[in-house]
Amino acid sequence: MTVSAQEILTLPASRTGAGLARLCRVWRELATNPLTLVGIMVIAGLLVMAVAAPGMTSYDPLAQDLSQRLLPPSNAHWCGTDELGRDIFARILYGARITLRIVLLVLAVVAPAGLLVGCSAGYLGGWVDAMLMRITDIFLAFPKLILALALVAALGPGLDNAVIAIALTAWPPFARIVRARTVSLREAEFVQAARLMGAGRTRIIATHIVPLCLPPLVVRMTLEMSGIILTAAGLGFLGLGAQPPLPEWGAMISTGRAFLLDQWWVATMPGIAIFVVSLGFNLFGDGLRDVLDPKTETRV
Amino acid sequence: MMATLRSLSGLLFSVSLTLLGLIAVTFFIGRVVPIDPVLAVVGDRAGAEVVERVRVEMGLHLPLYQQFWDYLSQVLRGDFGNSVLTANPVAEDIRRLFPATLELATAATIVGVVVGVPLGVAAAVWRGRWPDHVIRVVSLVGYSMPVFWLALVGLLVFYAELGLVVGPGRIDIYMEETVPFVSGVILLDSLLAGDREVFWSALSHLLLPAAILGYFSLAYIARMTRGFMIEQLGEEYIITARAKGLSPARVVWGHALSNVRVQLITVIALAYAGLLEGSVLTETVFSWPGLGRYITGSLLNADMNAVLGGTLVVGAVFVGVNLLTDLLYHFLDPRVR
Numbered sequence: 001m002t003v004s005a006q007e008i009l010t011l012p013a014s015r016t017g018a019g020l021a022r023l024c025r026v027w028r029e030l031a032t033n034p035l036t037l038v039g040i041m042v043i044a045g046l047l048v049m050a051v052a053a054p055g056m057t058s059y060d061p062l063a064q065d066l067s068q069r070l071l072p073p074s075n076a077h078w079c080g081t082d083e084l085g086r087d088i089f090a091r092i093l094y095g096a097r098i099t100l101r102i103v104l105l106v107l108a109v110v111a112p113a114g115l116l117v118g119c120s121a122g123y124l125g126g127w128v129d130a131m132l133m134r135i136t137d138i139f140l141a142f143p144k145l146i147l148a149l150a151l152v153a154a155l156g157p158g159l160d161n162a163v164i165a166i167a168l169t170a171w172p173p174f175a176r177i178v179r180a181r182t183v184s185l186r187e188a189e190f191v192q193a194a195r196l197m198g199a200g201r202t203r204i205i206a207t208h209i210v211p212l213c214l215p216p217l218v219v220r221m222t223l224e225m226s227g228i229i230l231t232a233a234g235l236g237f238l239g240l241g242a243q244p245p246l247p248e249w250g251a252m253i254s255t256g257r258a259f260l261l262d263q264w265w266v267a268t269m270p271g272i273a274i275f276v277v278s279l280g281f282n283l284f285g286d287g288l289r290d291v292l293d294p295k296t297e298t299r300v
Numbered sequence: 301m302m303a304t305l306r307s308l309s310g311l312l313f314s315v316s317l318t319l320l321g322l323i324a325v326t327f328f329i330g331r332v333v334p335i336d337p338v339l340a341v342v343g344d345r346a347g348a349e350v351v352e353r354v355r356v357e358m359g360l361h362l363p364l365y366q367q368f369w370d371y372l373s374q375v376l377r378g379d380f381g382n383s384v385l386t387a388n389p390v391a392e393d394i395r396r397l398f399p400a401t402l403e404l405a406t407a408a409t410i411v412g413v414v415v416g417v418p419l420g421v422a423a424a425v426w427r428g429r430w431p432d433h434v435i436r437v438v439s440l441v442g443y444s445m446p447v448f449w450l451a452l453v454g455l456l457v458f459y460a461e462l463g464l465v466v467g468p469g470r471i472d473i474y475m476e477e478t479v480p481f482v483s484g485v486i487l488l489d490s491l492l493a494g495d496r497e498v499f500w501s502a503l504s505h506l507l508l509p510a511a512i513l514g515y516f517s518l519a520y521i522a523r524m525t526r527g528f529m530i531e532q533l534g535e536e537y538i539i540t541a542r543a544k545g546l547s548p549a550r551v552v553w554g555h556a557l558s559n560v561r562v563q564l565i566t567v568i569a570l571a572y573a574g575l576l577e578g579s580v581l582t583e584t585v586f587s588w589p590g591l592g593r594y595i596t597g598s599l600l601n602a603d604m605n606a607v608l609g610g611t612l613v614v615g616a617v618f619v620g621v622n623l624l625t626d627l628l629y630h631f632l633d634p635r636v637r
Contacts, residue, residue, distance in 0.1 A: 137314075138321030141622070142615045143577035146595065150326065150611040153599045154333040230446050234581055237448050238596050253449055257585075260452055261460045268456070271449035279444035286440075 029291045036287025042280025049096035059087035061094040061247045070263045080265040083255065088265065091247035092273045098248045099277065102163055102232045103225055109167040110174055111221060115213065117171070118178025119205050123186055133179070136172045144169045145231055152240045159248070162241040166231050170224060177220050181213045215292040222285035226278035233274050249274050308630070315623050320372075322615045326608045327371050331360075334604075380609030385601050390609035393594060398613070399484025400470060401583070401590035404513065405575040407506050411514025412521050412571055417564070419518070420525025425552055427530060435522055442519025447512070447578045451585040454512050465508045468587040472501045509586045513578050517571040524567040528560040562632045569625040573618050 012018040030036050049056070059077075065085035073080045079088035121132040139147070151165035185191060185208075194204050235241035236250025244251065249270040256267025338355050346354075359367055374381070380390035423435040458464045466472075471486060475498050479489045487506070490498035532538065533556055541551045580592035587593070591610055598606035 134314075134317060134321070138318055138325060141318050141322060141619050142325070142611070143574070143618060145577045145580060146611050146614050147325075149580070149595060149599060150329050150607055151333065153602070153604065153607045154329045226444055230444075233446050234448065237446070237581065238584065239600060250446070253446075253452065257452060260456055264456055267449075267452050271446060271453070274449065275441075275445050278446075279440065282440055282444050 026291055030287055033287045033290070035283050039280045039283030039285075039287060042276060043284055046096050046100060046277055046280070049093050050100045053090075053093040053097065057087065057090040057093055059090035061086060061091045062245050070259065070266070072263070073265055079269040080263070082252070082266050083259060088252070088269050091252060092249065092270055095247040095249045095252065095270065095273070096277075098159070098242055098246060099229060099232070099274075102159070102166070103228050105163045106167045106170060106228050107221055107225070110171045110224075111217060113167075113171045114174025114178050114217065115210060117175040118180075119182050119209055119213065121175070122179040122182025123201065123205055123209060125183075125186075129179075132175070136175050139169065139172045140176075142169070144227075145234055148231060148235060149238070149240065152235060157240045157243065159242040159246070162232060162235045165235070166228055169231075170228060173224065174217060174220060177216050178213045181216055182209055185209055185212055219285060219289045219293045222281055222288055225281040225285070229274065229278045229281070304630075308627075311623070311626055315619060318619055319616060322612060322619070323372055323375055324368070326612050326615075327368055329611075330604055330608045331364075331367060331371075375612065380612070381605035383598065383606040384603045385598055385606065390606050393606065394591060394609060394613055396481075396484065397589060397591050397594050400486075400588060401576065401579050401592060403485045403487060404506065404509055404579055404583070404588060404590060405572060407510035408513035408575050408578075409517055409568065409572045411510055412517030413568055415514070416518040416521030417525050420522040421529055421552060421557065423522065423526040424529030424533060427526075432526075435526065439519035439523040442516050446581075447516060448581040448585050450515070451509065451512050451582050454508055455585070458508055466501075466504050468585070470502065470505055470588055471498065472505075475501055509582055509588060513575055513582050516578055517575055520571050520574070521564075521567060525560070525564065528563050529556055532556040532559050562629060565628055565632070566625045569621050569628075573621040576614050576617060 012021045030040070053061075063086065065081075068077075068081050068085040069083055071077055071081045071085075077087050077089065079092065082088055082091070117132050117136070121129040147169045148162075148165040151168060152161055155161040155164065182205075191204060191208055194208055199208075232241055233248075233250030233253070236248045236252075237254045239251070239254060242248030242251055244255070252270040253267050253274075256263075256265075256270070259266045338351050338358065338360065342350055342354050355361055359370055362370070378391050380394075382388065383390050383393055386393055419435050419438070423432045426432055455468070459467050479486065479493045479495055479498050482489045482492055486502040487499060490496075490502060529552075533552075538551060538556060541555050542548075546555075576592075579588075579590060580596060582588065583590045583592035584596055591614065595607055595610040595614075598604075598610070
């Protein structure tokens with residue numbers, strides 16, 4: 001990238017200034033891609049739904065009204081009602097909180113774990129690297145959903161256990177990516193310079209390597225979010241995730257299955273929500289990758 | 301030759317390490333993760349002496365490394381314990397059910413390859429034009445849609461509304477067990493028995509689930525094919541081929557595609573292994589009597605032996621497929637050799 005005269009004149013004076021300018025530049029590039037914008041809008045919509053659910057519907061997601069059961073979509077009930085007379089639209093709105101909670105909790109565990117494993121394996125090399133990567137490979141050798149199923153079977157069904165199970169199966173790709181980046185940075189000149197100046201391992205990893213591992217990690221995180229959502233919904237569908245009466249989207253589809261042929265809306269509506277949200281994360285992730293990490297085109 | 305042998309033995313060594321790791325993980329899940337594995341077997345209403353007896357039967361009074369050694373030697377002998385639910389040995393259940401999953405996954409992969417590869421090639425040839433965009437949307441949707449939901453919607457539309465396909469199940473109920481079990485793959489067994497009616501029934505039951513699972517592998521295969529083909533079409537030998545006047549079709553299908561063959565095989569194998577995962581949810585929706593439904597059914601009944609046995613088998617198949625592609629790579633790609 002060439003630097004124009006104007007950009008030199010407006011070079012940031014401080015570190016925070018530079019960070020802000022970079023954020024602005026990333027945002028400007030993201031905003032040029034309409035599909036990425038759609039993704040951002042969907043994610044924003046999910047956040048609004050989760051925060052403002054009580055303001056967006058007057059129905060209680062848990063309140064049963066058996067006189068109103070299995071009503072088709074109408075003006076009073078935009079997505080119809082389920083077998084206990086609960087408003088499906090309200091349940092989808094409140095369900096956004098559960099989905100968001102699962103995704104955030106999983107990422108809060110998985111991203112630091114991936115950084116820790118990837119950085120130590122990549123920077124220390126040798127037998128540490130060999131051992132950690134062997135463990136990573138073993139976890140990658142299981143199909144994610146099946147390992148998560150077995151874990152939930154051992155832990156017992158429930159939302160928290162589903163989060164634990166998904167987190168335990170979701171970290172290997174993050175560790176792989178961070179390790180690859182760390183290995184490519186390990187012998188870089190600025191790292192050697194830091195080493196010559198007497199910086200210790202921890203300091204080099206924390207202040208030089210970790211910040212440069214963040215962009216691919218963030219890209220991977222947004223791309224993995226849809227996978228996490230789909231796994232969580234799958235667990236919910238099998239009755240292993242959030243338990244009734246919680247309005248978890250996968251569990252809602254599972255109850256709607258019994259009424260599929262006559263009351264199609266009970267099962268289809270929550271599925272549309274899952275699809276739109278994970279599509280949003282995929283679109284945003286694709287756009288973010290093009291901006292932050294343009295070299296990797298295909299997805300593993 | 302020596303180098304080949306050395307790299308092959310390295311491969312085998314790492315595969316056996318991975319398999320050992322798989323067994324260790326399932327052991328860990330079965331014995332260490334549950335707060336009380338005995339409780340998981342006998343339930344919370346069992347008396348104290350029953351609990352004690354089961355504890356000894358399961359070998360839980362032994363030290364952990366002893367338990368692992370016993371488990372390992374058991375598994376290596378192909379013994380996964382008995383299923384609480386079916387009262388059969390788990391290994392026997394799996395042998396009976398696995399062909400159904402294999403049948404479904406194979407049919408789905410065929411759909412994925414037959415549709416996905418040409419789509420990917422088209423996207424690469426018309427890069428940035430409308431076919432590319434359409435295919436991009438198709439594969440994005442495939443990455444974003446819950447497979448069990450698409451299966452339900454598929455049943456709703458094609459079975460209930462349009463009546464184009466038959467409903468859930470693997471075969472019409474009255475035909476069950478009419479064909480002798482040879483390979484376990486009904487399409488094959490019915491052909492071997494010469495029973496046309498069963499064959500058509502099985503095929504019509506297979507259609508919808510295979511198409512739905514196939515859509516997901518199609519999304520992946522098309523996207524990867526596109527990437528590989530774009531890379532090849534930018535190479536100089538393609539320009540040479542064009543310059544000497546070969547037809548565009550010949551250049552694309554003859555030259556470029558045959559050079560991505562090896563990479564494609566890897567992708568298809570990965571998609572195949574990935575379908576094992578998708579089949580867990582699809583089998584539940586379609587009441588398909590395969591391994592996936594066995595695992596989920598046992599799960600809901602806390603039948604840990606069956607869950608862990610099934611998990612281990614799926615993991616081992618995963619590793620096996622990966623090993624197979626590595627070997628194929630080895631023999632098909634002269635650069636690796």
